[in-house]
Amino acid sequence: MMSLLGDYTSSKLSVFPKSASSFSGESDWVFHFITIVCVVFFIPIAIALFGFAWKYRKAKGEPADSQVDHNTTLELVWSIGPSFLLVVMFYFGARGYLDMRSIPEGAYNVGVDAYKWGWGMNYGNGVIHPELHVVAGEPTKLTMTSKDVIHSLYIPSFRVKKDIVPGRYNYIWFKAMEPSEKVMTDEECKQLADKDKEENLSWDYDARQCTPDGYNFYDLYCAEYCGTNHSEMQTVVVAHETQEELDAWIKKYSSRGPDESPAAYGAKLYERRGCKSCHSIDGSRLVGPSYKGSYGTMRDIVGGSQVKVDENYIRESILNPKAKVAIEQGVAYQPVMPSYKGQLSDDDIYSLIEFIKSLGDASAAEEASESPAEEAAEMASEEAAEAASADAEPVSVE
Numbered sequence: 001m002m003s004l005l006g007d008y009t010s011s012k013l014s015v016f017p018k019s020a021s022s023f024s025g026e027s028d029w030v031f032h033f034i035t036i037v038c039v040v041f042f043i044p045i046a047i048a049l050f051g052f053a054w055k056y057r058k059a060k061g062e063p064a065d066s067q068v069d070h071n072t073t074l075e076l077v078w079s080i081g082p083s084f085l086l087v088v089m090f091y092f093g094a095r096g097y098l099d100m101r102s103i104p105e106g107a108y109n110v111g112v113d114a115y116k117w118g119w120g121m122n123y124g125n126g127v128i129h130p131e132l133h134v135v136a137g138e139p140t141k142l143t144m145t146s147k148d149v150i151h152s153l154y155i156p157s158f159r160v161k162k163d164i165v166p167g168r169y170n171y172i173w174f175k176a177m178e179p180s181e182k183v184m185t186d187e188e189c190k191q192l193a194d195k196d197k198e199e200n201l202s203w204d205y206d207a208r209q210c211t212p213d214g215y216n217f218y219d220l221y222c223a224e225y226c227g228t229n230h231s232e233m234q235t236v237v238v239a240h241e242t243q244e245e246l247d248a249w250i251k252k253y254s255s256r257g258p259d260e261s262p263a264a265y266g267a268k269l270y271e272r273r274g275c276k277s278c279h280s281i282d283g284s285r286l287v288g289p290s291y292k293g294s295y296g297t298m299r300d301i302v303g304g305s306q307v308k309v310d311e312n313y314i315r316e317s318i319l320n321p322k323a324k325v326a327i328e329q330g331v332a333y334q335p336v337m338p339s340y341k342g343q344l345s346d347d348d349i350y351s352l353i354e355f356i357k358s359l360g361d362a363s364a365a366e367e368a369s370e371s372p373a374e375e376a377a378e379m380a381s382e383e384a385a386e387a388a389s390a391d392a393e394p395v396s397v398e
């Protein structure tokens with residue numbers, strides 16, 4: 001479960017989260033102005049309504065008499081007077097809207113990929129991470145697409161919200177005004193992350209109120225109901241002080257470290273790239289099958305045949321999930337997994353496969369019990385099968 005609320009002000013009186021973008025001052029001002037005007041008109045009108053109803057009431061049974069009369073001056077005053085207020089509201093509303101619609105030249109561009117149920121922020125060069133990182137004081141433009149249904153990106157403290165519609169690009173821009181603070185040292189973060197790993201937990205943004213890199217954050221939500229786990233479609237925004245700091249952060253996530261094992265990096269991708277929201281590693285059935293102990297087993301697929309969960313099947317499942325749709329205990333899964341074609345490098349896929357293997361490998365146990373002769377025979381037939389499948393269907397990643 002996730003709930004963020006990293007950006008609410010400590011003041012108990014404040015209705016809104018922190019005002020943290022170049023839009024939020026004016027947006028709040030217009031909102032308060034309209035609210036106050038409405039209240040100022042509503043109260044005297046309501047009082048007059050009840051007052052006159054009381055004053056001119058008739059006793060029961062008495063016939064109503066017609067009172068067709070009017071006061072031209074009075075009617076002109078209460079019609080023309082408030083229309084000036086409407087023009088003022090329109091002016092400020094339209095000005096704010098146009099400002100939000102015109103993206104400044106040279107804005108820092110981040111791609112946003114929304115899917116059921118998570119976010120992939122694309123920083124270019126294959127770096128995709130669920131957190132949105134930007135530079136404070138500089139305009140940022142988000143180019144947003146959806147893999148499946150309509151989502152909506154909403155950053156309350158920046159006062160920006162925009163629907164993300166499948167099949168087209170939608171844009172949004174903002175300028176974060178206040179950099180996020182580094183509230184935890186790298187050392188502390190590492191200790192917590194190691195502890196999480198031991199206990200098989202993921203980073204708790206809510207309890208710690210900071211990111212795994214130690215920054216406090218602004219909340220980012222999906223604001224368009226998009227299915228079962230819509231309420232968990234949340235992530236965080238971090239505003240860095242300088243472009244250099246942001247670049248350093250991006251670099252940190254750019255690829256597998258030189259000493260990092262593929263399985264360990266695969267575990268990170270599993271969290272970062274959203275596999276986690278649909279696949280468990282403890283055997284429980286979520287939206288998709290659990291990875292636990294699945295490697296090397298036989299999987300029933302829609303259409304009536306079976307397939308061995310091996311490197312090729314996993315790779316195909318990641319690049320073209322609808323090619324073979326899994327069935328478990330007689331119940332087929334909904335084919336809702338998005339394709340990761342062009343989004344994961346070969347090394348990423350390799351790392352994910354090694355990660356899945358590390359969660360239990362049925363074929364390793366099986367092989368160990370086989371006699372050398374059997375093993376040789378199997379290897380020969382496997383090679384033949386591999387050669388055949390390579391001819392039939394080359395899998396490409398761009």
Ligand code: HEC
Binds near residue numbers: 318
């Ligand atoms: C929106 C939910 C969703 C997300 C996100 C998702 N998957 Fe899936 N995945 C499924 C479903 C549902 C199936 C079963 C249906 C099918 O085979 O298409 C599946 C099947 C698979 C399979 C075949 C598993 C088996 O045992 O038969 C693999 C492997 C897989 N996914 C890997 C991944 C990886 C790796 C990621 C992240 C990079 C990922 N999935 C992200 C929903 C998801």
Ligand SMILES: [Cu+2]
Binds near residue numbers: 225226
């Ligand atoms: Cu959504």
